[in-house]
Amino acid sequence: MKKINVITLGCSKNTVDSEHLMARLAAAGYEIAVDSDRTDAKTVVINTCGFIGDAKQESVEMILRAAAAKQAGKIDRLFVIGCLSERYAEELRTEIPEVDDYFGARTWDGIIAALEADADPALATERYLTTPKHYAYLKISEGCNWMCGYCAIPLIRGRHVSVPMEEVEAEARHLAAKGVKELMVIAQDTTYYGIDLYGKRMLAELLRRLCRIEGIEWIRLHYAYPAAFPEDVIEVMASEPKICKYLDIPFQHISDNQLKAMLRRHTKAEAMALIRRLRSAIPDLALRTTLLVGYPGETEADFEELCDFVREVRFERLGVFAYSEEEGTHSAEKLTDDVPEEVKEERVERIMRLQQTIASQLNAERVGRRERVIVDRRQGDFYVARSEYDSPEVDQEILIPADRKRLFKGRFYDVIITAAEEYDLYGEVCHM
Numbered sequence: 001m002k003k004i005n006v007i008t009l010g011c012s013k014n015t016v017d018s019e020h021l022m023a024r025l026a027a028a029g030y031e032i033a034v035d036s037d038r039t040d041a042k043t044v045v046i047n048t049c050g051f052i053g054d055a056k057q058e059s060v061e062m063i064l065r066a067a068a069a070k071q072a073g074k075i076d077r078l079f080v081i082g083c084l085s086e087r088y089a090e091e092l093r094t095e096i097p098e099v100d101d102y103f104g105a106r107t108w109d110g111i112i113a114a115l116e117a118d119a120d121p122a123l124a125t126e127r128y129l130t131t132p133k134h135y136a137y138l139k140i141s142e143g144c145n146w147m148c149g150y151c152a153i154p155l156i157r158g159r160h161v162s163v164p165m166e167e168v169e170a171e172a173r174h175l176a177a178k179g180v181k182e183l184m185v186i187a188q189d190t191t192y193y194g195i196d197l198y199g200k201r202m203l204a205e206l207l208r209r210l211c212r213i214e215g216i217e218w219i220r221l222h223y224a225y226p227a228a229f230p231e232d233v234i235e236v237m238a239s240e241p242k243i244c245k246y247l248d249i250p251f252q253h254i255s256d257n258q259l260k261a262m263l264r265r266h267t268k269a270e271a272m273a274l275i276r277r278l279r280s281a282i283p284d285l286a287l288r289t290t291l292l293v294g295y296p297g298e299t300e301a302d303f304e305e306l307c308d309f310v311r312e313v314r315f316e317r318l319g320v321f322a323y324s325e326e327e328g329t330h331s332a333e334k335l336t337d338d339v340p341e342e343v344k345e346e347r348v349e350r351i352m353r354l355q356q357t358i359a360s361q362l363n364a365e366r367v368g369r370r371e372r373v374i375v376d377r378r379q380g381d382f383y384v385a386r387s388e389y390d391s392p393e394v395d396q397e398i399l400i401p402a403d404r405k406r407l408f409k410g411r412f413y414d415v416i417i418t419a420a421e422e423y424d425l426y427g428e429v430c431h432m
Contacts, residue, residue: 004115005033005041007066008130009059010049012186012222012393014082015130016139018047021081021108022128027118034130042076044069045111048084050156053324059084067098079103081111083156106142106158125171127178132376134410135182135392136175140168140206144188146225148252149263149330150295150323153188160189162197169209176215181410182374183216184391189225191233204232211242217412218374220391222248227266229274238281244388245282248317250290254309255302258295263330275313286389288317291351294344295323296335303347307354314358317395320351356422363396363420370430373398373415375407383407385415385427398425405429 004025008018022032033041044066048059063080070078078099085092086104093102103110112119129136143158144151172183185207187193194202210219219242224233226249237243253259256268278285291310293303310318322344325332373385376392382399385407390396400407400415407413407429415427 002029002043003031003033003041004043004045005036006045006047007035007062008047009062010047010051010055010083012137012184013139013188014047014049016127016137016186017082017105017108019127019130020124021045021047021111021117022130023126024108024112024117024119024123025115026128027120027123027126028116030115030117032128039074043079043115044075044077045079045081045115048080048082050083050085050087051152052321052326056084063092063096063099067096070098079111079114081105081108086156087152105156125167125174127171127175129175129178129180131392132409133179134374134376135184136180137184137186138168138172138175138210139163139186140190140193140203141187145192146189146227146265147263147330149261149335150292150326152326152329155328157188160192160196162192162194162202164197165194165202165206165209168206169213172210172213172216176213179215179410181216181412182218182220183210184220184222185210186222189223190221191224191228191230201230203230204236207233207236207240207243211240217242218244218388220244220246220388222391224249226251226271226274227264231277234277234281245284246286246288246389246391247278247282248288248391251309252290252292253295253298253302253306255298255305258298258302258306261297261331261335262292262295286316287313288391288395289315289319291318291320292323293320293347293351294339294341296331296337296339298323298339303350307351310351310354310358314362315355316359316362316389318351318355318359319394320348320355322348359396360420360422363422363425366417366425367420369417370414371398371417371427372412373400373427374412375400375409377409378402378407385413396423396425398427400427400429 049055069075081103083105085102089102141162143160144154145160254268325337371387373387375383375385377384385398414430417427419426
């Protein structure tokens with residue numbers, strides 16, 4: 001049997017892409033290794049990230065290590081796919097010629113042909129899961145039309161293209177049949193779903209259909225763009241019990257000056273009004289956001305306004321990044337990167353210190369509550385679980401002592417929260 005090692009870098013959207021590719025490879029008779037150091041897999045495919053500088057560097061270093069392994073005779077064939085090679089294929093061919101071929105992120109035709117993988121259209125909704133079998137990511141569209149000033153995604157992935165609703169449903173049913181109980185709905189912008197196929201945003205209808213799939217118990221919504229947020233999505237989140245009280249909605253900034261410079265297509269007033277509607281309609285909603293500091297022109301007053309925003313909204317989950325110039329974007333071509341690096345990093349640290357205090361306070365408020373959790377794994381003396389307020393890999397976890405009762409990965413339990421730290425909780429399973 002042919003053996004192949006598929007290495008995936010970057011975001012959960014890349015994970016989904018690799019899982020689709022691996023399903024085709026498995027159907028063609030390959031034995032799959034996932035992110036493995038095994039030396040008996042003589043063909044290696046690296047699915048790269050090209051979003052920001054650190055991610056690009058990680059991808060280049062991985063390619064160089066694999067190229068060295070090929071030169072040493074440890075592997076026979078090496079292919080590079082994904083975002084980095086979508087954007088820089090010609091430069092990579094010149095700099096790292098040991099790679100057999102480079103293919104982009106917008107079509108799989110090239111790598112499928114190169115590996116003689118199964119091109120049967122019936123495999124379009126099949127996945128070779130690399131996540132724990134009880135949860136999976138469900139990508140509902142590709143690309144983005146917003147063209148935010150700092151973002152290279154439209155340059156890499158192209159304009160927004162929705163996956164037909166029937167195809168998304170079929171994929172979700174296949175995942176449920178494999179034992180998946182939790183779906184993370186993802187895209188570059190999930191709220192834009194359907195507008196290219198159906199003439200209007202159809203995320204709410206898609207969510208309703210996913211809720212009717214037997215076996216799926218939690219549905220979690222990621223990467224929701226705040227501008228023109230669909231009101232019917234708020235309604236379906238409030239009314240459907242399978243939809244987690246969780247929303248990942250990257251605001252990036254709140255100063256009107258910065259929002260305008262970032263080409264974010266909404267104002268501070270509109271963002272605050274949306275948050276009020278969400279909090280009002282969906283009590284106990286956990287909001288996750290990401291922020292960008294040090295964007296060209298960001299003043300100390302802009303940054304203080306952002307800090308006030310974090311204090312007022314009290315996000316349950318928050319990440320912050322320092323701006324880095326990405327070639328080809330509006331900010332790189334039209335603006336001057338005028339915030340010193342040390343100021344950017346200091347602002348990142350200030351936001352995270354602020355969020356650390358907020359997270360600690362919010363966690364303390366959960367002590368004594370009864371919450372439903374799903375167990376992800378056992379780690380040392382604890383079972384590691386999550387509530388509906390936490391997404392895997394990016395959010396906090398609930399640690400349950402493993403010496404009290406045997407628990408099973410992928411099952412749901414009711415727990416009492418017994419203690420809290422800044423970014424983790426402790427719990428005890430309720431007597432059944």
